[in-house]
Each structure stands twice: as structure tokens, then as C-alpha cells.
Amino acid sequence: MTNIKAKKVLIVGGGIGGLTAAIALRQVGIDVDLVELKAEWSVYGVGIIQQGNVVREMARLGIADQCLSHGYSFDKVRICNAQGNELTIIPGKRLAGDAFPANMALPRIDLHNILLEKATRLGAHIELGVTVESFEQKPDGVSVCLTTGRISEYDLLIGADGIYSKIRAMLLGDQFKPVFTGQGGWRCNMPRFPEIDCLTVYRGERGGQAGFCPLKDNLMYMLQTTAEPGNPWFDANELHTLFKQRLAEFEGPIARARDEFVTDPAQVIYKPFETIFMEQWHAGRVLLIGDAVHATTPHLGQGAGMAIEDAVVIAEELQAYPVEKALERFMVRRFERCKFIVETSLQIGTWEMDRSLPADFDGAVRRMLEVTAQPI
Numbered sequence: 268m269t270n271i272k273a274k275k276v277l278i279v280g281g282g283i284g285g286l287t288a289a290i291a292l293r294q295v296g297i298d299v300d301l302v303e304l305k306a307e308w309s310v311y312g313v314g315i316i317q318q319g320n321v322v323r324e325m326a327r328l329g330i331a332d333q334c335l336s337h338g339y340s341f342d343k344v345r346i347c348n349a350q351g352n353e354l355t356i357i358p359g360k361r362l363a364g365d366a367f368p369a370n371m372a373l374p375r376i377d378l379h380n381i382l383l384e385k386a387t388r389l390g391a392h393i394e395l396g397v398t399v400e401s402f403e404q405k406p407d408g409v410s411v412c413l414t415t416g417r418i419s420e421y422d423l424l425i426g427a428d429g430i431y432s433k434i435r436a437m438l439l440g441d442q443f444k445p446v447f448t449g450q451g452g453w454r455c456n457m458p459r460f461p462e463i464d465c466l467t468v469y470r471g472e473r474g475g476q477a478g479f480c481p482l483k484d485n486l487m488y489m490l491q492t493t494a495e496p497g498n499p500w501f502d503a504n505e506l507h508t509l510f511k512q513r514l515a516e517f518e519g520p521i522a523r524a525r526d527e528f529v530t531d532p533a534q535v536i537y538k539p540f541e542t543i544f545m546e547q548w549h550a551g552r553v554l555l556i557g558d559a560v561h562a563t564t565p566h567l568g569q570g571a572g573m574a575i576e577d578a579v580v581i582a583e584e585l586q587a588y589p590v591e592k593a594l595e596r597f598m599v600r601r602f603e604r605c606k607f608i609v610e611t612s613l614q615i616g617t618w619e620m621d622r623s624l625p626a627d628f629d630g631a632v633r634r635m636l637e638v639t640a641q642p643i
């Protein structure tokens with residue numbers, strides 16, 4: 268074990284976790300190279316919900332104001348039945364102080380642009396269309412050969428390359444694969460209804476829940492989780508029809524949105540839910556963060572939040588301790604928290620698919636709020 272602190276880190280993957288790590292590491296004075304496989308930025312998905320714990324870290328990173336100005340703030344989650352009648356309100360926690368809301372949501376593309384602009388401004392060196400060809404662990408660092416042919420030495424390599432992480436396979440073997448959970452998620456953007464002033468969830472009886480999440484004053488998305496036995500493939504031209512069929516049991520605002528706005532298959536996004544939780548997150552001078560080691564289903568809206576927290580924590584630890592010690596401390600701070608999110612999200616999905624089980628959906632959300640309110 269050396270007593271030298273990290274000076275130079277390579278991040279693999281320019282998603283939410285990788286770009287946030289670039290910001291957090293630059294803010295503590297560590298040199299950052301980031302390589303992203305895609306030759307051009309393209310951001311998949313609709314919107315991203317950031318709950319109190321994530322708003323807290325965004326504020327510390329100095330990007331909460333920008334996120335707020337591109338998104339929509341709210342302090343509660345409304346739970347309704349399939350007929351659209353309110354059942355309960357779950358209040359959020361203003362963890363970043365009164366100046367910031369308990370929750371916010373914004374389009375993924377806006378979050379990406381904010382993260383990329385900040386990482387670039389802080390001096391992270393970002394290359395597109397590049398990845399790691401191979402790496403060699405050394406006693407005091409890691410030697411990395413990139414697909415450009417360049418070979419560079421780093422104190423740490425951070426794999427933030429998502430659920431199908433190549434760095435995970437190179438480090439720990441390719442026997443670890445994400446698993447389909449039996450459900451999928453449907454999303455569609457549309458104009459915000461005036462009454463949808465917070466994340467609003469409608470509890471269905473047929474294998475999933477529907478809901479709305481406001482993204483801007485004039486924009487929201489409708490979402491649904493559904494049981495999809497056998498992980499079927501869907502024709503892209505049929506997505507609007509399939510989404511409508513799955514929403515058939517709902518009345519009230521969901522029915523209105525379904526009938527008025529789910530009309531264009533190109534506007535509907537379907538994603539099978541896959542998950543992976545790794546027992547080991549690092550070896551030598553390589554660390555995996557985000558979906559590469561703890562990809563969760565979106566039932567608690569915390570997947571990106573956990574990637575963001577990982578990024579903040581590893582920067583704090585690398586600033587304070589030599590690399591090996593920092594990695595040990597990182598695991599203590601991150602493992603159980605991320606495991607809780609993955610397991611509780613899976614539990615909610617299981618309850619949705621088997622309505623004969625005794626379920627406590629609201630209790631799971633309240634417990635998540637308690638756990639994530641704890642300092643990271």
C-alpha cells in the first residue's frame with residue numbers, strides 16, 4: 268500500500284455517473300481524463316427525477332440552480348388509485364436547505380448538458396469515440412492502453428460505463444450479466460396538465476403503476492411499469508398502441524393523457540427493466556461506480572442518484588486519503604446504501620407483478636426517503 272494520493276484519474280463512460288465524477292474530482296484538484304465510447308453525444312430517455320439526497324449533492328457540486336432553472340421543483344409525491352382519486356401525499360425532505368426544493372425533475376438532455384458544460388469548464392479532458400483497449404495493474408497505479416493506441420499511466424481508473432460495463436468484464440470476468448426482472452417501463456412526453464404539480468403515481472391492479480412527472484412548466488412525462496413476461500421484443504411502429512393497451516385500466520388524468528397524447532410511436536420509449544448488483548466493486552487500481560455495479564429498476568427513482576452520490580464520495584475520499592484507503596472507505600460508505608436501493612426497488616416490482624403478496628408500497632417509499640436522507 269502506498270501513501271500517495273491520487274493526482275490523475277481516468278474515467279470510462281460519460282453518462283451521469285462519469286460526468287459527475289469528472290466534476291467532483293476536478294473540484295478537489297485531481298486531473299481527469301474521460302473517455303466515452305459514443306462518437307457523438309446522444310442521450311437516451313425522457314426525464315430524470317432527483318430526490319432530496321440528490322438535490323443536496325447537486326447543490327454541493329454547484330449545479331442545483333442550473334438544474335432547477337431547466338426543470339421543475341416539487342416537495343411531495345401524490346399517490347392515487349387507478350380511478351385517479353388521491354389516496355395519500357408523501358412529503359419529501361428539503362435536504363439542501365430551504366433555498367432548494369425536496370425534489371426536482373428535468374429532461375435528461377438538460378442534465379447531460381449541465382454536467383458536460385461544468386466538467387469541461389473545470390478542465391476535465393474529454394474524448395469521444397474512445398475506450399479502453401486493455402489495462403495493466405501496477406503496484407502504484409494502472410497503465411491504460413486506449414483504442415487510439417495511446418498508453419497512459421493513472422493513479423486510478425474509474426469504470427462508469429453503465430449496466431453492460433466492459434471495464435467490469437475486464438476486471439472481474441464476463442460471467443456477471445444484468446438480469447431481466449419481468450417488467451418494463453413505458454414513457455411518453457406531453458404538455459403538463461395544470462393539476463400535475465408533483466410526481467403523481469396511480470396504483471394499478473394489473474402488474475404495474477402509471478404516473479406523471481412534471482419536467483418543466485409546460486412539459487411532463489407519463490410513465491408506466493408493466494409485467495412483460497418473457498421479455499418480448501416490440502415493433503417500434505406499434506409502441507403507442509401497446510402503451511395504450513397497457514393503460515386501459517386507468518381512469519382520470521391518465522385516461523385523458525392516454526387518449527389525447529399517446530398517438531405517435533416515435534414519442535413512446537419502452538425499456539425492459541434489468542438489474543445487477545455486484546459484491547465486488549474494485550480491484551487494484553480500478554473502481555466501478557454507478558450502473559456498472561448497482562443498476563436498479565426505476566421504482567424508487569434513485570439509480571442516477573446513487574451514481575451521483577458514488578461520484579461525490581470517491582472524490583471526497585481521494586482528496587483525503589491515499590488510493591487504497593480511499594477505496595476501502597468508499598465501499599463502507601456506498602455498499603449497503605446502494606444495495607438497499609436495488610433490493611427495495613426489486614421488491615416493489617415483485618409486489619406489482621404479484622398482487623396476491625402483502626405489499627406496502629408507501630412504506631417502501633417512506634423508508635427510502637429515511638435512508639437516503641442520511642448523510643452519505
Ligand SMILES: Cc1cc2nc3c(=O)[nH]c(=O)nc-3n(C[C@H](O)[C@H](O)[C@H](O)COP(=O)(O)OP(=O)(O)OC[C@H]3O[C@@H](n4cnc5c(N)ncnc54)[C@H](O)[C@@H]3O)c2cc1C
Pocket residue numbers: 279280281282283284285302303304305314315316317397398399427428429430431432433434452538556557558559562563564565568569570571572573574
Ligand atoms: C426507464 C428508466 C427510468 C429511470 N429514471 C430514473 C430517475 O428518474 N431517477 C434516477 O435517479 N435514475 C433513473 N434511472 C436510472 C438511471 O438512468 C441510471 O441509474 C443512470 O443513468 C446510471 O448512470 P451511469 O453513469 O452509471 O450509467 P449510464 O448512464 O448508462 O452511462 C454509461 C456511459 O458509458 C458509456 N459507455 C458504455 N460502454 C463504454 C465503454 N466501453 N467505454 C466508454 N464508454 C462507455 C455509455 O455510452 C454511457 O454514456 C432510470 C432508469 C430507467 C431504465
